[in-house]
Amino acid sequence: MKYHQIDRNLFIENRKNFASKMKPMSLAVFNSNDIYPISADSTLPFEQHRDIFYLSGVDQEESVLVLFPDSPKEKFREVLFLKETNEHIAVWEGEKLDKEAALKTSGIKTVFWLQDIEKVFAEMMALAETVYINTNEHYRAKVETETREDRFTKWLLNKYPAHSVAKSSPILHRLRSVKSKIELDLMQQACDITEKGFRRILNFVKPDCWEFEIEAEFMHEFLMNRSKGFAYTPIIASGNNANVLHYIENNQQCKAGDLILFDVAAEYGNYASDMSRTIPVSGRFTDRQKAVYNAVNRVKNEATKMLVPGTIWEDYHVEVGHLMTSELLGLGLLDKADVQNENKDWPAYKKYFMHGTSHHIGLDTHDYGLLHEPMQANMVFTVEPGIYLPDEGFGIRLEDDVVIQKTGEPFNLMRNIPIEADEIESLMN
Template sequence: MNTFFTRNRSKFAAHMESGDFAVFFAGSAPKSTADAHYSFLQNKNFYYLTGCKQEHFILTLHKNDTSVETTLYIEKPDYDIEKWIGRKLTREQAKDISGIDNIHFLSAFESNMTRFIYDNKIKRILLDLEKLDWNAHDADSDRFARDILKRYPFIQILTAHPILSQLRMIKDSFEIEQIEKAVEMTKDGLDAILKILKPDVFEYQLDATFSHSIRMAGADGISFPTIAASGEDGVILHYVENAKPMKDGDLVLLDLGAQYQQYAADISRTYPVGGRFSERQKTLYNSVLKAQNAVIDAIKPGFLFEDLNKVCQESLFNSLKEIGLIEKKEELSKYYYHGVSHHLGLDVHDLGNRTGALEPGMVLTVEPGLYVAEENIGIRIEEDVLVTEEGNRVLSIGIPKTVEEIEAVMSGK
């Protein structure tokens, strides 16, 4: 596997200029309360470049005219600590995972940085400086940037995030295999849900059934908090309470995914709690399905990402106008109020541009929806789709989604 991570570092280094220095941090789990911490979530850019899933590690790359010097800093194994919190990676294990020969302990990082800056006359340092929110908490890279500028004001700090975003947007065969495995586990989890889905079952039981199924299959866990929204809560895009019993005659909207080897699946299905759709539910459901098929048909290299949502909106508008729910296009936003697609990969909402032409190797979600609050109906259908040289391939093709398929499965046929 380390050839994949070695290749990723080489692709990143190709965007560096001679003399550039890059630093990446694995991150750490924040404190929750007392002496407890939240579960550690690996910085996905660090994982993309190293394959390591441990806290506190640091990666550095220095590019000169002829080569790239790569160093991985790891925690020093200490039995007195390990017997409380678990084993640390040895140098040999870190080397085997990452493909990096030059391994140091974290205690050497600051002194090595000082000497490196002095000896190599470093003028530019690239850091993963991603801010999605003005008030977002500072990451290790933000704090390091301040420290560098305080000590070495002549050094220019640049963000490496756009480079990594561009690289991660195009998946290679190894990544596609991991996503396909995550999708397969997600299908199994949905199959398990359908076996217990009936009136008076609680939403959290669907949530628990899914988590149990994918973990038993070998998944890392869920790729994001499971949404099991029935009845009136189906119109809430990120409903995660999953707290109430489901009613006969209602729909339940499921948005969920397994994570496998750090790669995510993201699938949505909408099922009738009682096993059969009403005629009204069927009409609205088929409107969503028609829009999804139109978007999938449009996916091919060269098609503009931003035009996918236009295809979706046009299809939904025509369907809703035909049944008399709306008359004008501007009314559509009352019933459809999100985009139809995002990139998928190491993150559920993966890095990548949401403008410009589609390219082979991109993995996208296609998730149209309709949310009719006055009728307590929320419907979303989501597939994971690979852009290929010829067009596209639906990675989640085996998960039942037509009215007829769903009702047949739920009736035991």
């Protein structure tokens, strides 16, 4: 990894919190991700499963974490199984965690090599009554690939059919949605790296530059600051490309007079940031572009103020819709008849602002969170309204990441990233 080693107290506390939610005499298992093949001997870069990382800090393949807090044998209360390392592996692949390094990273004292898992796991399961399996139940998940976690779960349920089964997912959704001080510091670092990338491209963008050149400038700055790169597939959409919500080709030339919509952000230590900005290719907004831009910014600022403890996610989006409706009326994009005759299931403003305003963010860009429960302090949400005008050849989205506070307005992790239209113009000129 490129990031500085994370304070292991984060993972110690996360395991303690998870264990406190487990049933008596229960055991929970978490697997690393696979290294996914492309073809021949080519593979995708490894990305650790966020749940095992959250609970252990282990950031390598072929790893298993087992939690058994009520085990009568103390050594079995927290156990890591790791791929055995040796000099040959170190030469060909780089050093892997040995038992000493695993303790330093995770705070877990009991470490076995993965080759011993069936023998040791059988001894643990003989003492346990319930086993927690880790299924992906995120509300956006659409998974077609069988994961290492899936394969292990099938083996486990076949091998030990007499055990009661419980789900880790509801516990993790609740725990991971509320961030600790260490996590917030890591997310701040990701946002600070994103800021450096954005300031870099403000000096780079000129008429006739290419979207992929801008992508390269971001990537250069992110890598220079110990990020492994983008927190998600970057969107660099000039002109009418901005009206394709998930435009990722980034292969068009940026023309004078057009706007460029960026949805680009860095990760740091596996924690995501998520930023959207929109800038003028020529360094100046037209009057119409600026009017729409400022309308989006006003919605973002007012929506941010609503992110306080007790807010319900669905109710919040209804209120943001009212804000956007008012701005669209002011811009002449809607009239009173449009609003009076609107379909309540698809309000009139949705013609120009068709996506949601906020989602949880953390280890995943669309992070875990129970959307039917009230918002809490130290949850982190994006705020990302937009107005999309294909008939006028541009779209605008603005997005920050904010931390809900116990009292007062949220704390903006992107407070130092330029966003006001006049400031953008000043910096570009």
